[in-house]
Amino acid sequence: xxxxxxxxxxxxxxxxxxxxxxxxxxxxxxxxxxxxxxxxxxxxxxxxxxxxxxxxxxxxxxxxxxxxxxxxxxxxxxxxxxxxxxxxxxxxxxxxxxxxxxxxxxxxxxxxxxxxxxxxxxxxxxxxxxxxxxxxxxxxxxxxxxxxxxxxxxxxxxxxxxxxxxxxxxxxxxxxxxxxxxxxxxxxxxxxxxxxxxxxxxxxxxxxxxxxxxxxxxxxxxxxxxxxxxxxxxxxxxxxxxxxxxxxxxxxxxxxxxxxxxxxxxxxxxxxxxxxxxxxxxxxxxxxxxxxxxxxxxxxxxxxxxxxxxxxxxxxxxxxxxxxxxxxxxxxxxxxxxxxxxxxxxxxxxxxxxxxxxxxxxxxxxxxxxxxxxxxxxxxxxxxxxxxxxxxxxxxxxxxxxxxxxxxxxxxxxxxxxxxxxxxxxxxxxxxxxxxxxxxxxxxxxxxxxxxxxxxxxxxxxxxxxxxxxxxxxxxxxxxxxxxxxxxxxxxxxxxxxxxx
Numbered sequence: 001x002x003x004x005x006x007x008x009x010x011x012x013x014x015x016x017x018x019x020x021x022x023x024x025x026x027x028x029x030x031x032x033x034x035x036x037x038x039x040x041x042x043x044x045x046x047x048x049x050x051x052x053x054x055x056x057x058x059x060x061x062x063x064x065x066x067x068x069x070x071x072x073x074x075x076x077x078x079x080x081x082x083x084x085x086x087x088x089x090x091x092x093x094x095x096x097x098x099x100x101x102x103x104x105x106x107x108x109x110x111x112x113x114x115x116x117x118x119x120x121x122x123x124x125x126x127x128x129x130x131x132x133x134x135x136x137x138x139x140x141x142x143x144x145x146x147x148x149x150x151x152x153x154x155x156x157x158x159x160x161x162x163x164x165x166x167x168x169x170x171x172x173x174x175x176x177x178x179x180x181x182x183x184x185x186x187x188x189x190x191x192x193x194x195x196x197x198x199x200x201x202x203x204x205x206x207x208x209x210x211x212x213x214x215x216x217x218x219x220x221x222x223x224x225x226x227x228x229x230x231x232x233x234x235x236x237x238x239x240x241x242x243x244x245x246x247x248x249x250x251x252x253x254x255x256x257x258x259x260x261x262x263x264x265x266x267x268x269x270x271x272x273x274x275x276x277x278x279x280x281x282x283x284x285x286x287x288x289x290x291x292x293x294x295x296x297x298x299x300x301x302x303x304x305x306x307x308x309x310x311x312x313x314x315x316x317x318x319x320x321x322x323x324x325x326x327x328x329x330x331x332x333x334x335x336x337x338x339x340x341x342x343x344x345x346x347x348x349x350x351x352x353x354x355x356x357x358x359x360x361x362x363x364x365x366x367x368x369x370x371x372x373x374x375x376x377x378x379x380x381x382x383x384x385x386x387x388x389x390x391x392x393x394x395x396x397x398x399x400x401x402x403x404x405x406x407x408x409x410x411x412x413x414x415x416x417x418x419x420x421x422x423x424x425x426x427x428x429x430x431x432x433x434x435x436x437x438x439x440x441x442x443x444x445x446x447x448x449x450x451x452x453x454x455x456x457x458x459x460x461x462x463x464x465x466x467x468x469x470x471x472x473x474x475x476x477x478x479x480x481x482x483x484x485x486x487x488x489x490x491x492x493x494x495x496x497x498x499x500x501x
Contacts, residue, residue, distance in 0.1 A: 028251040032249055033252075034167065035249070036229070037164070039245065039330035048236075051090065053089050053090075060083065061168055061171050062172065062214070064079075065166055069158050069161070070158075070162040070163065077104065077140075079114065085183070088108075089110045091104050092105050101141050101160055104139050105138050107136050110184075117139060142159075151353035163400055167273075170211075170215070170259070172214060182196055211260055234411065239412075273299055278297065278300075281293075296453075303451055303459075304459045306332070308464045311432050314429045314470070315428060323472055324407075324409065327432075328466040328468075329466045330401075330466050332399070332465065345451065347462070359434075363430065365425070365428055367426075402419070405422070435449060464493075465491075469487070
């Protein structure tokens, strides 16, 4: 039986059939979608990162969970997750107790393929029965994809920072078959995770046909995918701090050309963002309505959705409160453009393991009373620079970058991905520009920072998501109580779309 979501039924009754525009991929600013991108995780410097994904729908969802390291977006672990209706999956990324990078730890009972906590080859896992009867599952992140000739940093420690992708692969009827197997009973345990795993085993239903029992993405003209949301929380127990953020949600990722290829086995690197809907609905910064654009590839469509000409946010480094500020700047599609020589637009420098893929950016900042440095901060650029970065430019050389204002990093960023910026004022706001026109000498910049759609519309800048973190350190009060605080806020952005002449 195919079930219809109540919100879609109500919407169809109010406005009639779903229009073509509603089938186009877009960033859902209400937070629900089929793709969730979490811009940052850290198990470095005493950090733990708690991640949650929630299925708000009446369907069983097949979901790919993918953890990606920060330097060049190499996958360090993924697995299939089967969420029953109204289900939540939660886990924590923490340091491996054996000192081998990072692990994902969970006591969640939702069905995964393979079962978390198993060991096979380089995939080291363990299961522990806790005093409350729950099973704790640990699974270590691996370095397989970057432990290759030419990479200068090949160890497990590179896995301690990165970001997450969650991609919905399809939905199932929760009242029968494999969809029912994933549904939780009254004791909180799914009906039959063994049946889910057997379906991917040799001769199993999904090993033979990955679409077996999956519902389509459309019910008539109604699009029935999506309805996932997620968030992360970075906690440092010793520092007495925590900060949360929402995942960026992309809706209408699936379309009639890709829906039969998304449901992939746990040992498959698919699905990927490159399989996205090639039609996208995008707002620019000057209109109240979105326009619809067609791209030559799915990854260009996703990049255009995330394209920013600049980002702005506050900073605070006031010594009166021992303040520090970090900006997380993540580029979740960058690896698709820089992993081969030459790099493809909108990026300009390929990553080869030794030479970092460094992109110049422009920086300007003000205090809280509109003061602007009479002599703008110029080179020597950010400091310290990651190895291989130009020393006289403001550049970002990694897929996830942590820019810390002042001398301290609020997020305990490692030297691999951290960049320093010393402002002229203790508190204020700053703008980071991704347009060549704002660089000191644009004539020396090879890349155009553009993605063009099939009609000649040009999207300017770089595909970026992220947030700022403000740290206030007041030390220890009476009775040993820490009085440290953190706050986070999403970057504010400009989008610049140039129409064909």
